[in-house]
Amino acid sequence: MSNISTSGLHSHRFEILMDAGCGAQKAGDILIRALAWHGCRVYSEPVIPAEISPPVRTPPALSGAVIRIASAPIQSIGNATEVILAQHEMNLETRMLDGEYAADVIVLLDAHDSKRHGDAYDRVIRQVDAAGGSVQLFTVVPEAEALIRSLKGAGRNLYYVGILSGVYGIDEDHVVQAIRRVFSRLSAEKLALNLELFHYGRSHAPALGCVLPVCAERLESPILLDGNQAISAGAIDAGFRFLSGYPITPASSILHALAHDLPRCGGMVHQAEDEIAAVGAMLGAYFGGTPSFTVTSGPGFSLKQEFLGYAQMAELPGVVVDVQRAGPSTGMPTKTEQSDLEIAVHGRHGQNAAIVLSVANVSDCFYAPHVARYLAETLRTPITILSDFHVANSFGVVNEMRSCQLDDVADIATDVLERFDLQPLAVAPLIHPNQAAPGHSPDMRRITGLNTDSEGSISYRAETAQQAHATRVAKLDAVRDALAVPTIHGDTAAGVLLCGWGSSRGALYEAVDELAAAGVRIAGMHFHTVFPLPQALTSVLHGYDQVFTVEQAYGDARHPGPFAALLRQETACDVRTLVGQATGRPLTPGTIVDAVKEGAHG
Amino acid sequence: MADSTMEAPRWCKGCGDFGILSALKNDMAASGIAPEQTVHVSGIGCSGRVPNYINSYGAHTLHGRAIPFATGLILTRPELQVYIESGDGDALSIGGNHLLHGINKNVNCVFVLFNNELYALTKSQTSPTTRQGHPTNTQPDGTWLPPINPLRIVLGFSPSFVANTADWMSDHLAHTLAAAREHQGFSFVHVFQRCPHYDPNAFNHRDRSWPVFLTDEAGIPPDKRYKDAANEAHDPTDYHAAMRLADSAHTHFGLIYKDADKPRYDSILQAAASGSAPESELLAHFRL
Structure with a gap:
């Protein structure tokens, strides 16, 4: 195999493919960190099986990371993979069905399984050749293979990290630092074995004849995080102190992050008994005056609609983060889609269009909770943030976002609103002037999903129904009038x-x-x-x-x-x-x- | 603010809900807790209207969903006194899941189940507690199945407080609500409630001789107007005795079960939420 470049790559995409449970995600984590420390702009996308641990050497077992690196800012995963490192031919064949590899793709294929599956290896190698790519079979050195056997199959991923970090010429210290960080909970003994396997792989890399050193230009204050981590941190910074949710892919990692972080900031995470209870508890907490939000994905978002319509009727603030996944129904839980737009805007019965924000990258994810809370509390209505599997799970290296520590929503920074093409709202129409939280006023607020007059009393009169609809539409217009046409x-x-x-x-x-x-x-x-x-x-x-x-x-x-x-x-x-x-x-x-x-x- | 500003109840004449409403109002007055520190949360149905008729904060929520809404409020505002009003269809059918988890989470509130043994506001359909054979608009030849027993279900989830009373036993109802309010945890109060419009003869409520009141030092006193009623000693900490009593729910009234030591989800989360880490360091973990 010939060297592609010795002058440094400006943009390149590679991927590591393994069976689920073999540590491909961890390998991706390490490489992303090491590349970021090296100074690269990184954008990554995990390949995640929908099941926990499917049988090895089957298509559903495919697990991996797609990593795009560049010397200038990037905000997409790019077009095609230029280097693939695959554990065996089945991983490679499965992934190639997505058709996302460059015509001259270089495949580094572990020959470990080729003795028992020689015919399959030959077939897949011919496929790659026919497509114009090239396959470089390699054999893990015997000392490392023995070590992997002693670890009951673990550690192969670190050998691959060694190979790929060598191919891209990433500073060895940065990789070791990344391994120590990702394996911070590992015992010293296990860590040493993993580092040993990394070094074996690293020493193997030159023999593959593939050298792709990358350009590097460090950001001023770089941080590395994925969209769900950014939403979690952003929600705390935006003043949310109550998160209720129910486990669902791909939103659960927000629950995980905040189960750890929210109590440390005086808040709590409530794992509700179901999706409906999660949105109900969020609204109950907001009724009590606590900035609250809930997180979900498609199926859960469907279940939440009745309560969101109630919140519009009763004028309760609320924020829902819908991390979209491929639908309809259960669909493809670990695949991305933008197909919840219609339900987000129009999903409730009884003519109730709703305000919907979206996020394009990790920086947006940090600021979206601020804007959503501002709109929700100013207009006393629920706001939906549409994220998706891709942005939720893609790691990006960005400059550290500015901490706002939002208390009173009226103090929201203009540049945060402008990120969503918004200016401060000029008017805030309300059906019920009394928005008092319990405990604070003798003028006691009673809410209901029934139609009410401006005093909050149940009313089935023609003009109060028409007027309430007009006010709900006026809330949309307040946002419409504060919006600029995107640049x-x-x-x-x-x-x-x-x-x-x-x-x-x-x-x-x-x-x-x-x-x-x-x-x-x-x-x-x-x-x-x-x-x-x-x-x-x-x-x-x-x-x-x-x-x-x-x-x-x-x-x-x-x-x-x-x-x-x-x-x-x-x-x-x-x-x-x-x-x-x-x-x-x-x-x-x-x-x-x-x-x-x-x-x-x- | 005086009650005169409140909406007038829209229930039918003779409805058992009037008795429960006045018992709730009396309990609020007896508690000494300011009305603005009190919140009534309800679902949908005749019972769901209670918050609209009581001078306190209130939330008339969705069908079956009063418990989740109240849970969010109780977790974040532990100083408030929260009452939940729910019917048999609301709590045991559409909202059944929430009741099970409300019992299990044991958050601090008074939960009142208005059991009139049918759907009333939607005009007489079979509910989970409708007695077998009773004709309704959805099962006109008579309700097909035997009713489920709410007390058995609740006891199955290891509750911390279960009491049984009826809307027409005003003295007993008052004592029951007071005991439920004083208990710290999810106090489940089962109230038989008359529906004169759709099932006037469901309960033989005018006859004061048949009820049996459960007595214990830590229990609820018998209704003083029921002079001829029998009393039966019952230790409310005896779980197996409580389970046996569940089958006598139509005749035996009082404190069925109490477990003061059951863990409370709300106090656990509130204790954990005591941190005050500086928010400016939120992203420190992600720095390179």
């Missing part, structure tokens, strides 16, 4: 506009940049606040010859995806879906670029 990315004079929201931003912007470099005149627009939409958007969209969406939800030429449908509804503009991808995989810049080019030719 155009790319050619401001282009006739074609691509729109996206949430975690598709990185792919959208990179695609627009790549197309611009190829001479295609095109603009991109990314939405943080997905409902309501700014009033001025209608005239802006009508100014384009063509408006398309790129979204991780099903849509095609005849059927607008959910975001296209929303834009059509709100602007009466003929918005079509260019990329309506419901594959469970994140959008890539390449998919968008190809779709634009095909569109131009078709």
Whole structure:
């Protein structure tokens, strides 16, 4: 195998694939940290089996990490994998079905299983060759193999860390530091064995003849975290002191993080008996005046809708973080999608459109709870934050976010609101002026899901029902009027506009940049606040010859995806879906670029 | 604020809910706790309207969901006195899961089950406690199955306080609510409640000779107006005796079971929430 580059890579993507339970996730963690310490910008995506420990050497057992590194800021997982390190041919074959590898992909394949599965190895190697890639079989050195056997199969992942860190020329000290950090709970004896296996792998790397040293330029105050960790830290910083939830992939890691951190900040995490109880307890705590939120994913979000409608009726604040996964129904719990947009906006009975924010990256995840709390408490209505599996689990290296320690929501910083294209709200319409929490006022507040007049008394009168609806709509308008049209990315004079929201931003912007470099005149627009939409958007969209969406939800030429449908509804503009991808995989810049080019030719 | 500003109850004439409402009001007055420190939380049904008719803070929530809402409030505002009002359909059917976990979590509140043995506000359908053979609009040939026994279910989840009373035993009901309020934990108060509109003869409530009052030093005194009623000694800390009594729920009234030592989820979480780590260090863990 020849050296690809000796001058340093500017952007590269590799992945490590193993059977579940063999430590691929830990290996990914170590490499991400080491690369970040090395100074790289890192964006990573885990490949997580939906089951805990499926039988080895079966397709469901595939576990791994996809890691993209660059010398400049990146916000997407990129297009294609250029180096794959696979434990055996079955991992490789399963993952190659996703079709996300470069034509000249280099595969480093552990030959450990090739004696017993020679035919299968040969078949998969021929597949890679036929696709234009190359396979480098390697054999773990006998001393290391003996050590792995003595550890009952554990530690192979550290050997692979050694190989990959050598291939990318990551400073050895940074890798050792990362191993110590990730294995901080391991006994000194076990740690020493893992380090020994790392060193064996590292020494093996030069023999593979694959050298891809990476450029490095450290950020000013770099931190490394994933979206769910950022939401957890952001929620505490935003003043939330009560989280209620029910275990569900991929939201559970927020519960895990805050079960540890919230009590240390005077708050609590309540693991409710079900999804409905979780949202109910959140609203009960907010009724008592405690900033509260709940976290969930698709199936749980469906179950919460009745209580969210109640909160709109009774004017209770609340915040729901929906970490979307591929649906419908149980769908694909460990795959990503943006298909909860419709339920978030319109999911409750009785005409109750709701305010929806979204997050594009870990920095957004930190600030979204602040904005959601500001809107929820100012307008006394529940707010939904749409995250997704991809942003929740993708690690990014970013500059440390600014601590706000939000107490009174009126003190929220303008630049935090601007991140979501918002200004402070001019008006805060309310059905019931009395919003007192128990204990604080003799004017006692009684809430109900029945229709009420402005005093809070049950009323079935025609004009109070109409008036209450008008006030709920006025809350949406208060947000609408505070919203700016998102900034155009790319050619401001282009006739074609691509729109996206949430975690598709990185792919959208990179695609627009790549197309611009190829001479295609095109603009991109990314939405943080997905409902309501700014009033001025209608005239802006009508100014384009063509408006398309790129979204991780099903849509095609005849059927607008959910975001296209929303834009059509709100602007009466003929918005079509260019990329309506419901594959469970994140959008890539390449998919968008190809779709634009095909569109131009078709 | 005077009661005159409150909405007038919209229940039917002769409804047992009137008796429970006045008992709740009297208990609030007897408690000495300020009305603004008191919250009534309810589900849906005739019983669900109680918070709208009481001068305190109130939340009339969703069908079956009073317990989760109240749990969030109790966890975060432990100083408040919380009463929960729920019906047999609300607590044992649509909200059954929450009742089981309310009992198990043992958060501090008075839970009042209004058991009229049918769905009333939705116009006479079979509920989990409707007696076998009783015709309703959903089972017009007579309710198919035997009723479930709420006391057995609750006792099965190791409760900390279980009492049995009836809306027409005003003196006994008052003593029961007081004992439930004084108990620290989830106090389950089962109240038989008349529904004159849909099942006027469900309980032989005018006859004062048949009830048996359970007596114990730590228990609830018998209703003083029931001079001819029998008394029966019962040790409320005896779990097996309580289980046997569950089958006599239609005849035996008083404190069925009490376990003052059962762990309380609310006090455990509140004790753990005592930290005050500096928020500015939230991201320190992620620094490179």
